[in-house]
Amino acid sequence: MKIIYADNAATTKMSRVAIDAMLPYMEEYYGNPSSLYSVGQKAKEALEQARADVAACFNAEAREIYFTGCGTEADNQAIISAARLGERKGKKHIISTAFEHHAVLHTLDKLKKEGFDITLLDVHSNGIVTAEEVAAAIRPDTCLVTVMYANNEIGTIQPIKEIGAVCKEKGVLFHTDAVQAAGHLHIDVKDQNIDMLSISAHKFYGPKGVGALYARKGIILTNVIEGGAQERGKRGGTENVAEIVSMAAALKDACAHIDEYAEKETKLRDRLIAGLDKIPYGELNGDRVHRVPNNANFCFEGIEGESMLLMLDDKGIMCSSGSACTSGSLDPSHVLLAIGRPHEVAHGSLRLSINEQFTEEDIDYIIASVTEVVQYLRDMSPFWRDLVNGKRPHVFSE
Amino acid sequence: MALYSEKVMDHFLNPRNVGVIEDADGVGEVGNPVCGDIMKIYLKIKDNRIEDVKFETFGCGSAIASSSMATELIKGKTIDEVMEVTNKAVVEALDGLPAHKLHCSVLAEEAIRAALKDYFDKNGIPYDPEEFREHDAEEDVPPEVLEAAEAEKAAAAASCGTKFK
Ligand SMILES: Cc1ncc(COP(=O)(O)O)c(C=O)c1O
Numbered sequence A: 001m002k003i004i005y006a007d008n009a010a011t012t013k014m015s016r017v018a019i020d021a022m023l024p025y026m027e028e029y030y031g032n033p034s035s036l037y038s039v040g041q042k043a044k045e046a047l048e049q050a051r052a053d054v055a056a057c058f059n060a061e062a063r064e065i066y067f068t069g070c071g072t073e074a075d076n077q078a079i080i081s082a083a084r085l086g087e088r089k090g091k092k093h094i095i096s097t098a099f100e101h102h103a104v105l106h107t108l109d110k111l112k113k114e115g116f117d118i119t120l121l122d123v124h125s126n127g128i129v130t131a132e133e134v135a136a137a138i139r140p141d142t143c144l145v146t147v148m149y150a151n152n153e154i155g156t157i158q159p160i161k162e163i164g165a166v167c168k169e170k171g172v173l174f175h176t177d178a179v180q181a182a183g184h185l186h187i188d189v190k191d192q193n194i195d196m197l198s199i200s201a202h203k204f205y206g207p208k209g210v211g212a213l214y215a216r217k218g219i220i221l222t223n224v225i226e227g228g229a230q231e232r233g234k235r236g237g238t239e240n241v242a243e244i245v246s247m248a249a250a251l252k253d254a255c256a257h258i259d260e261y262a263e264k265e266t267k268l269r270d271r272l273i274a275g276l277d278k279i280p281y282g283e284l285n286g287d288r289v290h291r292v293p294n295n296a297n298f299c300f301e302g303i304e305g306e307s308m309l310l311m312l313d314d315k316g317i318m319c320s321s322g323s324a325c326t327s328g329s330l331d332p333s334h335v336l337l338a339i340g341r342p343h344e345v346a347h348g349s350l351r352l353s354i355n356e357q358f359t360e361e362d363i364d365y366i367i368a369s370v371t372e373v374v375q376y377l378r379d380m381s382p383f384w385r386d387l388v389n390g391k392r393p394h395v396f397s398e
Numbered sequence B: 001m002a003l004y005s006e007k008v009m010d011h012f013l014n015p016r017n018v019g020v021i022e023d024a025d026g027v028g029e030v031g032n033p034v035c036g037d038i039m040k041i042y043l044k045i046k047d048n049r050i051e052d053v054k055f056e057t058f059g060c061g062s063a064i065a066s067s068s069m070a071t072e073l074i075k076g077k078t079i080d081e082v083m084e085v086t087n088k089a090v091v092e093a094l095d096g097l098p099a100h101k102l103h104c105s106v107l108a109e110e111a112i113r114a115a116l117k118d119y120f121d122k123n124g125i126p127y128d129p130e131e132f133r134e135h136d137a138e139e140d141v142p143p144e145v146l147e148a149a150e151a152e153k154a155a156a157a158a159s160c161g162t163k164f165k
Helices: A016-022 A038-057 A071-088 A102-113 A131-137 A160-170 A241-256 A258-277 A305-314 A334-338 A360-379 A382-388 B006-013 B061-074 B079-083 B087-093 B099-123 B143-157
Strands: A065-068 A093-097 A117-121 A142-146 A173-177 A196-200 A211-215 A282-284 A295-300 A349-353 B026-032 B037-046 B049-058
Touching (some): A016 A241, A071 A173, A258 A360, A305 A349, A305 B061, A382 B037, A382 B049, B087 B099
Parallel strands (some): A093 A142, A142 A173
Antiparallel strands (some): A196 A211, A282 A295, A295 A349
C-alpha cells in the first residue's frame, strides 16, 4: 500500500542532513559544553556555531538566540519575560489573537489569573488579523503584542512586518510564534520589526524536543527553568548539544531551499486545493494566497473528522482534523471556531500538510481518496441525509 | 491504530447493518450536529422480535463502530432482551473504548431505546417511561474509567478558547 505522510504541520521526518549532523555529538564529542577539557570544548564550539547559524537564518546576532527544550517553552519564556518587564512599569495589558497555539493561549491564561488584562483579537474569516486592528487595541498599559507568524491548523500567514511596525512605533514589545514559518518562509527580524520569535526544530526536518527563542538584544529574559549558567543564565540545564546542532543544520538546509521548496509545494498544494474544491459542500479554511506553501485545510459538511482520518489512514494517508473527537475535548478546534465556522462544520475538518517531496501522483491519490471517503461517510450520515432533504440548512454552497 | 481495539476498527471499517429501512416499525435518532454525533436506528419488528435493523451515523470512528456493534447485538432478539442491552454490553463486545469515547456507546443504547419507544408509541403499546429516561455516560461504567474521562473533560473545559470569550 502507498504510504503518504501528509501531516507535516504536526511534525516532520528528520532530514538526512539533520541526522548526520547530530551523530558526532552523541558518539564522539559527548562532553558537557561547560567542561574545560577537549570533548567538552568541542561540544561548546559546536553549540556556539549552531547559535550563529540559527541567528544568521533570521538576520539576528548569535547572542540573541537562546536554545530551549521546544517551541512551547520558547513561547512561554517570551511571553512571561515581556509580562515581567511590563508589570515593573505598571503595564499589564497583552494583545494576542483568538487562534494562537495553546503554548501561547495557556500562558496568557496563566497571566490572566495573575491579574493581567488579555485582549484576544478576533480573526477574520480568511484567518488573518490586520495591523490596523492591532494598532487599535494598543493601550498605554500594553506591554506585549504576540501574534503567530503562520497558523498551525489553517496555515494563514499574518502581516508580521506591518504588525511589528505598529508595535515599534508605539513602543510595545512584539513576539511572534514562528514555529510553523521558520525554515518555510523568509524571516528577517530586523526588517520585520520582530522583538522576539519562537521556533521548533521538528517542524523543519530537525529533531523533536528542541527549539529556540530569539530575543532582541536589550530585552532581559525571565527564566522559565532555573538552574546553572547555561544560555547566559536564562535557561538552566545542560544543553542538548546533539539536537541543537542538528536543529541548526536542519534550519540552515531548509532556509537555503526556501524558494525552491516553496515553489514546488505551492504548485502541489494548489493542485490539492483545486481537487478538493470539487467536492460539493466543502470549503477551504483560510486565505487561498496568504498561506504557508504546504497546508490545505478543508471543512466538509455532514461528516465528522476523526472518521475521515481513520478511513484515510486505512488507505495509507496520514493527516489530521480539528474535530472534537480528535482533540479529546468537547469542542472542535478553537482555530476553526475563531474564523467563524459553526460547530457542526468544524467537526468535519481535514488538514493536509505536504512537503516538497510529494509528487503529483501523491496529490491525485489524496484527492481521489478524500473524495471517496467523504462520499462514503456521507452515505451513512443521517446529518447529511437531512442536509440533502432540506431538513437542515446547508452552510456551504455546492 | 492503537487508540482503538481491533474489534472497533473492524466494525468501523466494515460496519454491519448500515442503511435505512423505508417501512421501519420504529425509528430512533439521538445526538446533534453541534456535538459532532448523530445516530439513527431503524427497526423492523415481527412477533416481538427484531427482524431487521439498520443504522445511519454521523460521528467519529467509535460512534460508527458502536452503532454497528449495537445493531449486531440486538438483531434477532426479543424486545425484552433488547431492553437488557446496555452501553456496557456494547463496550464489552467492542473489547473496550477509550474513556473519552464512552459516550458513543451510550448514544448507541439511547438510539435503540428511542427506536423501541417510537415503536411502542406507534402501536399503542404501554411502557414504563422510567425505562426511557435520558441516560448519562456515568452509569454502568467502572469508576476508574469515569475518573479519567472527567479529568479529560476538565482539561478540555479549561482551554483558553472557551475561557477568554
Ligand atoms: C504554532 C505552534 N506553536 C507552538 C508549537 C509547539 O512546539 P513544540 O511542539 O516544539 O513545543 C507548535 C507545534 O506543535 C505550533 O504549531
